[in-house]
Amino acid sequence: MTRSRRPAPAVGSEKAQPFLTPTAASDTVVLTERQRIELSKIALRLRLPARKFIYREDGPAQSIYSVIDGLVKTYRDLPSGRRVVGSFLFPRDLFGLAQNGHYVNTAQAISPVTLYRFPLTDLVALLKRDGEMQFQFMLKVTHELRDAQRRAILLGRRDAPGRLAMFVMLMMEEPSGFDRESSTVSLPMTRSDIAAFLGLSLESVSRAAAELQRRGLIEFQGRRAARILDQVRLGKLAAAV
Amino acid sequence: MTRSRRPAPAVGSEKAQPFLTPTAASDTVVLTERQRIELSKIALRLRLPARKFIYREDGPAQSIYSVIDGLVKTYRDLPSGRRVVGSFLFPRDLFGLAQNGHYVNTAQAISPVTLYRFPLTDLVALLKRDGEMQFQFMLKVTHELRDAQRRAILLGRRDAPGRLAMFVMLMMEEPSGFDRESSTVSLPMTRSDIAAFLGLSLESVSRAAAELQRRGLIEFQGRRAARILDQVRLGKLAAAV
DNA sequence: CGCTACTTTGATATTTTTCAATCTTGGTGG
DNA sequence: CCACCAAGATTGAAAAATATCAAAGTAGCG
Numbered sequence: 450m451t452r453s454r455r456p457a458p459a460v461g462s463e464k465a466q467p468f469l470t471p472t473a474a475s476d477t478v479v480l481t482e483r484q485r486i487e488l489s490k491i492a493l494r495l496r497l498p499a500r501k502f503i504y505r506e507d508g509p510a511q512s513i514y515s516v517i518d519g520l521v522k523t524y525r526d527l528p529s530g531r532r533v534v535g536s537f538l539f540p541r542d543l544f545g546l547a548q549n550g551h552y553v554n555t556a557q558a559i560s561p562v563t564l565y566r567f568p569l570t571d572l573v574a575l576l577k578r579d580g581e582m583q584f585q586f587m588l589k590v591t592h593e594l595r596d597a598q599r600r601a602i603l604l605g606r607r608d609a610p611g612r613l614a615m616f617v618m619l620m621m622e623e624p625s626g627f628d629r630e631s632s633t634v635s636l637p638m639t640r641s642d643i644a645a646f647l648g649l650s651l652e653s654v655s656r657a658a659a660e661l662q663r664r665g666l667i668e669f670q671g672r673r674a675a676r677i678l679d680q681v682r683l684g685k686l687a688a689a690v
Numbered sequence: 691m692t693r694s695r696r697p698a699p700a701v702g703s704e705k706a707q708p709f710l711t712p713t714a715a716s717d718t719v720v721l722t723e724r725q726r727i728e729l730s731k732i733a734l735r736l737r738l739p740a741r742k743f744i745y746r747e748d749g750p751a752q753s754i755y756s757v758i759d760g761l762v763k764t765y766r767d768l769p770s771g772r773r774v775v776g777s778f779l780f781p782r783d784l785f786g787l788a789q790n791g792h793y794v795n796t797a798q799a800i801s802p803v804t805l806y807r808f809p810l811t812d813l814v815a816l817l818k819r820d821g822e823m824q825f826q827f828m829l830k831v832t833h834e835l836r837d838a839q840r841r842a843i844l845l846g847r848r849d850a851p852g853r854l855a856m857f858v859m860l861m862m863e864e865p866s867g868f869d870r871e872s873s874t875v876s877l878p879m880t881r882s883d884i885a886a887f888l889g890l891s892l893e894s895v896s897r898a899a900a901e902l903q904r905r906g907l908i909e910f911q912g913r914r915a916a917r918i919l920d921q922v923r924l925g926k927l928a929a930a931v
Numbered sequence: 932c933g934c935t936a937c938t939t940t941g942a943t944a945t946t947t948t949t950c951a952a953t954c955t956t957g958g959t960g961g
Numbered sequence: 962c963c964a965c966c967a968a969g970a971t972t973g974a975a976a977a978a979t980a981t982c983a984a985a986g987t988a989g990c991g
Contacts (some may be wrong), residue, residue: 468816524821527843527931528929529930531846531931533843546836546839552834554840555838576821576828577822578820578826579821580820581818581820582829583818583825584818586828586961587824587827589834590828591787594831594834595787595794595840597835597839597841597842598776598787598794598795598838600838600842601774601776601841601842601845602768602774604770604846605774605845605889607945607946607947607979607980608947609947639968639969639970640970640971641969641970648846648848649947649948650947650948651969651971652970652971652972653946654970655971655972656947656971656972659972670958671956672955672969688769689770690768690769690770690772738971817937828952848979849978849979880936880937881937881938881939886959890979891979891980892937892938893980894939894978897940897979899939900939900940912986913938919982
């Protein structure tokens with residue numbers, strides 16, 4: 450349930466990976482042609498418009514999803530009314546974590562999205578049968594786990610500009626979210642979404658953004674994109690935890 | 691890499707049975723006798739004194755660990771000098787997450803501990819061979835992931851007493867950390883550790899503890915234990931996110 | 932019994948949240 | 962094609978809370 454970034458598909462693709470392997474390289478799932486075919490047999494491809502709910506918290510968890518294209522967010526609404534965005538999901542990210550047969554959060558499309566949907570029971574049967582493929586899934590999950598831990602570090606920070614700087618750096622790691630040519634990161638989510646992800650108020654995010662711009666680190670181009678003006682200093686600020 | 695608790699696999703598994711051992715309750719790993727034997731063949735049992743380092747950040751990741759008894763913490767020291775405690779590990783928790791062949795944090799014993807140590811390569815080979823067993827591991831990992839997400843919610847809170855209340859509730863969920871008879875939770879870690887886990891300053895934790903006591907929710911008995919005086923109100927405060 | 936590490940408590944400074952008002956922008960329909 | 966509307970975003974001022982700096986108090990261990 451988290452952003453991935455890097456390569457690292459759930460379903461198809463190629464190379465090496467971390468956790469559980471002394472070797473190591475990128476972070477990608479390695480599947481054979483046969484495995485990809487097996488998966489495609491149980492997968493359903495979906496196209497959904499922006500804002501569409503994919504599943505809701507506490508609903509019966511019957512599927513696991515993988516993003517093909519677009520952006521998805523998962524969140525929980527707390528009793529107080531506060532909303533916590535758990536993750537933004539980019540292409541190749543898996544989502545649909547459940548507990549006791551129920552989803553633990555709500556998933557909603559931010560942009561129009563294309564997804565794979567895997568019936569839980571079929572997928573589980575397939576994975577149990579194919580240890581190698583399951584291992585690739587496990588790598589995926591451990592990757593999410595690392596992300597979640599990075600997020601904990603981010604949330605541990607007290608300064609809003611620093612949190613936002615870290616967030617921007619995270620978005621830059623997304624292949625589909627950063628254009629090297631123009632040095633531009635796209636931020637398809639609203640300020641509210643960012644605030645709910647960073648654990649800040651909407652206003653603080655807005656002010657932090659203004660501050661980053663004032664310092665000459667980034668320059669917002671409309672609400673949904675920002676150009677990185679000084680990646681070195683931005684990185685320093687992000688790392689100066 | 692975190693505490694366990696609740697029932698609740700992500701995917702399947704209903705029975706009972708703890709990790710690598712017979713008895714059990716809910717959220718446990720189900721292994722057959724044969725599987726347990728296989729695991730024990732590659733596992734090494736370790737006993738370490740309090741404060742002993744189990745592995746250090748960036749060190750070569752060659753093993754996965756499982757807590758048998760005692761308490762372990764994982765943490766990272768950030769450039770600024772701030773320390774972030776990633777998790778407290780109780781019996782049955784797995785730890786040793788790596789990236790690119792290196793550990794991503796430091797693991798240190800808080801109390802004297804007994805551990806299983808599994809050589810990474812052996813374990814990986816075994817898991818790939820045995821899809822069922824690997825599935826149990828996967829459940830473990832997804833469980834950690836949920837924990838990490840809960841933690842994100844905790845860190846999203848702004849009020850120190852609330853965070854501490856959530857922390858106490860977390861500790862109460864640990865079988866080995868809560869005595870129902872006396873309604874007492876043990877807090878073997880230092881205030882600094884708690885602060886580093888909650889993303890607060892040491893002083894704020896101390897003050898929040900005093901506040902909880904003042905409100906009559908809990909009563910500290912020495913530094914390492916607290917009696918729950920009003921579990922209902924404590925739970926409300928913890929949930930009032 | 933005394934040291935050392937850990938905690939608590941106090942006062943101030945910093946930062947963010949809140950509350951409120953205004954401004955933008957994207958979409959819609961006339 | 963343009964004006965209008967509503968959701969989203971920004972900015973300001975005051976209030977609340979935690980961090981920080983500093984000092985004193987405790988507890989456990991040798």
